[in-house]
Amino acid sequence: xxxxxxxxxxxxxxxxxxxxxxxxxxxxxxxxxxxxxxxxxxxxxxxxxxxxxxxxxxxxxxxxxxxxxxxxxxxxxxxxxxxxxxxxxxxxxxxxxxxxxxxxxxxxxxxxxxxxxxxxxxxxxx
Amino acid sequence: xxxxxxxxxxxxxxxxxxxxxxxxxxxxxxxxxxxxxxxxxxxxxxxxxxxxxxxxxxxxxxxxxxxxxxxxxxxxxxxxxxxxxxxxxxxxxxxxxxxxxxxxxxxxxxxxxxxxxxxxxxxxxxxxxxxxxxxxxxxxxxxxxxxxxxxxxxxxxxxxxxxxxxxxxxxxxxxxxxxxxxxxxxxxx
Numbered sequence: 270x271x272x273x274x275x276x277x278x279x280x281x282x283x284x285x286x287x288x289x290x291x292x293x294x295x296x297x298x299x300x301x302x303x304x305x306x307x308x309x310x311x312x313x314x315x316x317x318x319x320x321x322x323x324x325x326x327x328x329x330x331x332x333x334x335x336x337x338x339x340x341x342x343x344x345x346x347x348x349x350x351x352x353x354x355x356x357x358x359x360x361x362x363x364x365x366x367x368x369x370x371x372x373x374x375x376x377x378x379x380x381x382x383x384x385x386x387x388x389x390x391x392x393x394x395x
Numbered sequence: 396x397x398x399x400x401x402x403x404x405x406x407x408x409x410x411x412x413x414x415x416x417x418x419x420x421x422x423x424x425x426x427x428x429x430x431x432x433x434x435x436x437x438x439x440x441x442x443x444x445x446x447x448x449x450x451x452x453x454x455x456x457x458x459x460x461x462x463x464x465x466x467x468x469x470x471x472x473x474x475x476x477x478x479x480x481x482x483x484x485x486x487x488x489x490x491x492x493x494x495x496x497x498x499x500x501x502x503x504x505x506x507x508x509x510x511x512x513x514x515x516x517x518x519x520x521x522x523x524x525x526x527x528x529x530x531x532x533x534x535x536x537x538x539x540x541x542x543x544x545x546x547x548x549x550x551x552x553x554x555x556x557x558x559x560x561x562x563x564x565x566x567x568x569x570x571x572x573x574x575x576x577x578x579x580x581x582x583x584x
Contacts, residue, residue: 279426279430280426300454300458302422302425302458302461302462333447334447334450334451334454336451336454336455336458337455337458337549337550337552340536340549341536344536367443369443369444370443370444370447371444372447372448372451373447375529379529379532379533379536382533383533383536383537395443
């Protein structure tokens with residue numbers, strides 16, 4: 270089982286996925302023009318992880334900005350996780366948003382409405 | 396070069412234009428524009444909430460341009476080209492702040508045959524209430540369609556949702572084949 274780290278850039282987030290401990294983190298900004306290319310490796314790793322997931326998977330999403338292109342890819346990531354959750358792995362998605370960032374909170378709630386995984390909205394100070 | 400530079404300066408000053416660009420829209424250019432705007436918003440000491448909103452809407456406006464502008468022959472721009480059939484991807488973008496309100500203006504050529512489709516989309520979005528926009532966004536998000544360019548059909552909906560304003564647009568016919576599409580987005584505090 271591996272640990273994948275994709276370092277962030279001005280337009281793409283830092284992704285850290287530790288398959289051994291079942292920890293996935295996406296942090297930073299996600300505003301590439303074409304996000305499909307960027308999220309492809311993570312989606313592939315999740316497919317691999319789905320074959321033998323940990324009994325607990327912990328997901329932390331802390332984004333400052335994400336564009337609409339990314340929002341579709343992030344949904345794809347959540348859908349992979351949903352399948353893993355259905356297969357028996359306990360998953361919680363921690364969705365971080367800055368105090369007063371109603372748009373980011375609302376985005377988390379949008380996903381919460383679509384995806385069958387428990388979401389926790391976590392407010393952080395600016 | 397027949398340019399009355401003072402006239403330009405005066406117009407931009409009176410509209411409080413912070414940044415403008417006319418030319419080829421590339422990924423690198425967008426990165427630069429976004430970095431400059433972020434820096435300006437910091438310097439202006441805007442509230443984090445407004446800064447984020449303006450930045451988000453800017454990203455969507457610029458990436459819409461990037462994805463959807465049609466290529467045009469250079470000769471359309473009034474430039475003589477030595478290369479037969481040379482095509483370019485040129486657009487215009489401006490952002491200004493006046494009366495506590497940000498204005499983002501984009502302009503690009505579009506094939507006239509594509510005008511109706513775009514106009515209908517914009518009119519559909521403009522008819523929706525805040526709640527309906529939210530539902531529409533979620534429906535399109537979840538429909539699994541993704542263009543090969545990486546667009547998802549969500550950009551305009553997101554802009555309407557974040558600004559709470561109607562999408563203010565204009566189509567101007569240029570010749571038989573091309574029109575000029577302009578979009579004026581307001582972000583009020």
